[in-house]
Amino acid sequence: MRILIxxxxxxxxxxxTARLLADGRLGRRQISHVTLHDTVMPQAPAGxxxxxxxxxxxxxxxxTAGRLIAGRPETIFHLAAIVSGEAEADFEKGYRINxxxxxxxxxxxxxxxxxxxxxxxxxxxxxxxxxPFPEAIGDDFHTAPLTSYGTQKAICELLLADYSRRGIFDxxxxxxxxxxxxxxxxxxxxSGFFSGIIREPLNGEEAILPVGEDTRHWHASPRSAVGFLLxxxxxxxxxxxxxxNLTMPGLCVTVGGQIEALHRVAGEEAVRLIRxxxxxxxxxxxxxxxxxxxxxxxxxxxFATVERTFDDIIRIYREDEGI
Amino acid sequence: MRILIxxxxxxxxxxxTARLLADGRLGRRQISHVTLHDTVMPQAPAGxxxxxxxxxxxxxxxxTAGRLIAGRPETIFHLAAIVSGEAEADFEKGYRINxxxxxxxxxxxxxxxxxxxxxxxxxxxxxxxxxPFPEAIGDDFHTAPLTSYGTQKAICELLLADYSRRGIFDxxxxxxxxxxxxxxxxxxxxSGFFSGIIREPLNGEEAILPVGEDTRHWHASPRSAVGFLLxxxxxxxxxxxxxxNLTMPGLCVTVGGQIEALHRVAGEEAVRLIRxxxxxxxxxxxxxxxxxxxxxxxxxxxFATVERTFDDIIRIYREDEGI
Numbered sequence: 001m002r003i004l005i006x007x008x009x010x011x012x013x014x015x016x017t018a019r020l021l022a023d024g025r026l027g028r029r030q031i032s033h034v035t036l037h038d039t040v041m042p043q044a045p046a047g048x049x050x051x052x053x054x055x056x057x058x059x060x061x062x063x064t065a066g067r068l069i070a071g072r073p074e075t076i077f078h079l080a081a082i083v084s085g086e087a088e089a090d091f092e093k094g095y096r097i098n099x100x101x102x103x104x105x106x107x108x109x110x111x112x113x114x115x116x117x118x119x120x121x122x123x124x125x126x127x128x129x130x131x132p133f134p135e136a137i138g139d140d141f142h143t144a145p146l147t148s149y150g151t152q153k154a155i156c157e158l159l160l161a162d163y164s165r166r167g168i169f170d171x172x173x174x175x176x177x178x179x180x181x182x183x184x185x186x187x188x189x190x191s192g193f194f195s196g197i198i199r200e201p202l203n204g205e206e207a208i209l210p211v212g213e214d215t216r217h218w219h220a221s222p223r224s225a226v227g228f229l230l231x232x233x234x235x236x237x238x239x240x241x242x243x244x245n246l247t248m249p250g251l252c253v254t255v256g257g258q259i260e261a262l263h264r265v266a267g268e269e270a271v272r273l274i275r276x277x278x279x280x281x282x283x284x285x286x287x288x289x290x291x292x293x294x295x296x297x298x299x300x301x302x303f304a305t306v307e308r309t310f311d312d313i314i315r316i317y318r319e320d321e322g323i
Numbered sequence: 324m325r326i327l328i329x330x331x332x333x334x335x336x337x338x339x340t341a342r343l344l345a346d347g348r349l350g351r352r353q354i355s356h357v358t359l360h361d362t363v364m365p366q367a368p369a370g371x372x373x374x375x376x377x378x379x380x381x382x383x384x385x386x387t388a389g390r391l392i393a394g395r396p397e398t399i400f401h402l403a404a405i406v407s408g409e410a411e412a413d414f415e416k417g418y419r420i421n422x423x424x425x426x427x428x429x430x431x432x433x434x435x436x437x438x439x440x441x442x443x444x445x446x447x448x449x450x451x452x453x454x455p456f457p458e459a460i461g462d463d464f465h466t467a468p469l470t471s472y473g474t475q476k477a478i479c480e481l482l483l484a485d486y487s488r489r490g491i492f493d494x495x496x497x498x499x500x501x502x503x504x505x506x507x508x509x510x511x512x513x514s515g516f517f518s519g520i521i522r523e524p525l526n527g528e529e530a531i532l533p534v535g536e537d538t539r540h541w542h543a544s545p546r547s548a549v550g551f552l553l554x555x556x557x558x559x560x561x562x563x564x565x566x567x568n569l570t571m572p573g574l575c576v577t578v579g580g581q582i583e584a585l586h587r588v589a590g591e592e593a594v595r596l597i598r599x600x601x602x603x604x605x606x607x608x609x610x611x612x613x614x615x616x617x618x619x620x621x622x623x624x625x626f627a628t629v630e631r632t633f634d635d636i637i638r639i640y641r642e643d644e645g646i
Contacts, residue, residue, distance in 0.1 A: 091433075091489065110414075130565060134463075142465045144484065146565060151485040155478050161467065162474040166414065242453060242469060242611075288565075 001029040004073035006059060006105065007080030009038035011182055012123070015226050015320075016077060021045055021052070026075060027234030037068055038080070059101035065108035072112070075233050076120045076169075078105060083189040084127055087149035088285070098152035106159055110168045120160070120171040121232045124245060126218055128154040128175060129290040136294040139247065146288035157245040164237075164244050172232045172240060174303075177220040177250030180258075180310075181317035190285040194219065197255070198262055198314055201270035202323055210279035213256035216291035220250040221316045224305040231303055239301060249299055252292040253310045261310035265318075324352040327396035329382060329428065330403030332361035334505055335446070338549050338643075339400060344368055344375070349398060350557030360391055361403070382424035388431035395435070398556050399443045399492075401428060406512040407450055410472035411608070421475035429482055433491045443483070443494040444555045447568060449541055451477040451498060452613040459617040462570065469611035470513075480568040487567050495555045495563060497626075500543040500573030503581075503633075504640035513608040517542065520578070521585055521637055524593035525646055533602035536579035539614035543573040544639045547628040554626055562624060572622055575615040576633045584633040588641075 003020060007013050017036060025031055033051045036042040041056040057064040059080050069076070080101060081087075087094030102122070109116065127150035128143040143154040157173045164171040182195040193210055194217060200207035220228075228248050237244075253261075263271045295303075307313050317323065326343060330336050340359060348354055356374045359365040364379040380387040382403050392399070403424060404410075410417030425445070432439065450473035451466040466477040480496045487494040505518040516533055517540060523530035543551075551571050560567075576584075586594050618626075630636050640646065 140457075140465045140467075142463045143481075144463075144566060144568075145481070146488065148485050148489070151481050154481050158466075158468070158474050158477050158481075162471050165469065166471070243467060245467075 001026060001031050001075060002033040002035070002071055002073040003031055004035045004037065004068055004076045006037045006068065006076065006078045008036035009040050009042040010079060011184065012179065012222060012225055012229070013038070013042070013079050015222050016079070016229055017042070018045060019226050019230065021050055024050065026230065033071065035068065035071065035073065059104065060096045062104055065105040068105070069108055069112060069116075069118075072116055072118075074118055076118050077229060077233070078102065078120060078122045081123070081153075083187055084147055084149035084285070085190040085192075087152060088147055088190070091148060094148045094152055098149065099155055102156045103159060106163050106168070110163065117167065118169050119233055119237070120169045121229055122156060122160050122171060122173045123229070124153045124157050124173045124175045125150065126175050126177055126247065126290050126293070128157065131288045133290055136292045137247070137290050138294050139243070139297040147285060161244045165242070170237050171244055172235065172237065173245035174228050174232050175245065175247045176225055176228070177218040177248055179222050179225050180219040180313055182222070183317070183321045190282050191217075191289075193282070194255075194258070197258060197274050198317070201262060201273040202266055202314075202318070204273070206273050206275055208277045209255065209274050210277060210282040211255065211286050213254065213259065215255045215286060216252055217255075218250040218290060218293055219253055219310065219313060220248065220305050221307050221313045223316050223320060224307060227306060228303055235301060243297060246298040246301070246303070247293050247295040249295045249303055249305050250293065251305065251307065251310060251313070258310055261314055265311055265314045324349060324354050324398060325356040325358070325394055325396040326354055327358045327360065327391055327399045329360045329391065329399065329401045331359035332363050332365040333402060334507065335502065335545060335548055335552070336361070336365070336402050338545050339402075339552055340365075341368060342549050342553065344373055347373065349553065356394070358391065358394065358396060382427065383419045385427055388428040391428070392431055392435060392439075392441075395439055395441075397441055399441050400552060400556070401425065401443060401445045404446070404476075406510055407470055407472035407608070408513040408515075410475065411470055411513070414471060417471045417475055421472065422478055425479045426482060429486050429491070433486065440490065441492050442556055442560070443492045444552055445479060445483050445494060445496045446552070447476045447480050447496045447498045448473065449498050449500060449570065449613050449616070451480065454611045456613055459615045460570070460613050461617050462566070462620040470608060484567045488565070493560050494567055495558065495560065496568035497551050497555050498568065498570045499548055499551070500541040500571055502545050502548050503542040503636055505545070506640070506644045513605055514540075514612075516605070517578075517581070520581060520597050521640070524585060524596040525589055525641070527596070529596050529598055531600045532578065532597050533600060533605040534578065534609050536577065536582065538578045538609060539575055540578075541573040541613060541616055542576055542633065542636060543571065543628050544630050544636045546639050546643060547630060550629060551626055558624060566620060569621040569624070569626070570616050570618040572618045572626055572628050573616065574628065574630065574633060574636070581633055584637055588634055588637045
């Protein structure tokens, strides 16, 4: 099986790549070839028996998608996007990459010919939902986003469903929770502090908390996110009809609950490194985000997190990142 | 006030034009100028004091939208679309006109400069919803369309909400019920028979009924549709935040109920002209369409139909068309 990962240099892309190369198979099928794409050249993990090709191309360039699918990968993971904060700050760039780039990909598959019909796993986001919300968002709650990022993801979900219904590809959109704890440096996501308040203190550094401790949010570990992607890629898609975009399971935790978990796992010293510094811009964006879900459709299809508590999420971070 | 009607040659566009020119004002403001656009040259009603300009241009041509808004109309009615049956039959044409054309319009407004921020009324459709449905579809039910037409309308709704949230224009999307009774000849809409089974018998002609009599659907008269458009154009849009796309009120009637109304209004002779001829393609499309709504948000904002029964709908058709 040939696999294409679009947006492979991002955090989830790197972890997905490592997992696929370690497993050597996807579902029941052996992997023969992996193409890793990003705008910057992705690193090809060394010493593997699977052929790994890396390409650095701009997906918002109309010719890119056709080049990416030239080898007719049977499975495509489309993870590429600019994040919420950047899509809000740069209207044109957000639409160009998050919407037009995705549409170029879908069109390249449509016009490829020769009966080409890959499985396409698209990472959407809980940002497709906007306030006001019910206590827990069900599977048929409307996607009324309050950010341009959420709008772009919601549009791609609609396109994915229509292209799949038409038989152009076999798509599944998975709405990832906020991924915690993100390793590395902060990115431009407005949700960055959810990881920052855990990651920085564990590293002996100060972290800024821009919102109140009563802020509830929907979390999953990077390990769970990779699990969702693999499950989506191997799923019997006849079970999806007619709903191909699914909210992934996660943990509903308040910022206060995160801080308590940090206290249990790393002690008072770590918690003292969190500094409250209210940021009305971040607070306004986060206030429009969903807090809690009832992801019944996804759990019925076998999607599940590997963690049960936010303590688990912190432990997974330490294990996976060797911290 | 300057008004632009995009898609003015269609049935709703012609009725909206006639009403605006007869009223001479929109809400509290006098109308000074109306631009009527369509792909075919719209007819300019004669003998009016308001300046009426007509243009025939393809909205899917990137330069068209900029030319249409060159006079900086304060109110834009965007009615242009190819209908559901045609959008399903011609994938590329549907996306080019119903999605790209709308996006060109939105982008032309965004890049117009000079603080230009018109009211933009967009006609969406109940086709943004797809089965399975609850007994009555509420205002926060998800838009999971089962046609390309519905997908295109749902995407335009998302764009309208985001562009409005950004302050680019002051948009409102109204999801029209199926308009009954449509005058004139059948068009390519898969919903055409809902009107045909009334219109043709009233005209002494045979009508084909391609679905079962238990098929329930959501109807409004053309007169109500024009009323919705005018109400949307004059509404205080601060009352819309943050939801700018609204399901319009209508009547939930079965095909059997339509036929009974025809019997009451026009007698047995008319009903005998309806011939059942099941069409599995039409039946499949219609089965994915919504049947009943609870359009609470729209009614709270003052949107209302002028008819109370399907008998009224037939009488309005006869009055308005002189039949």
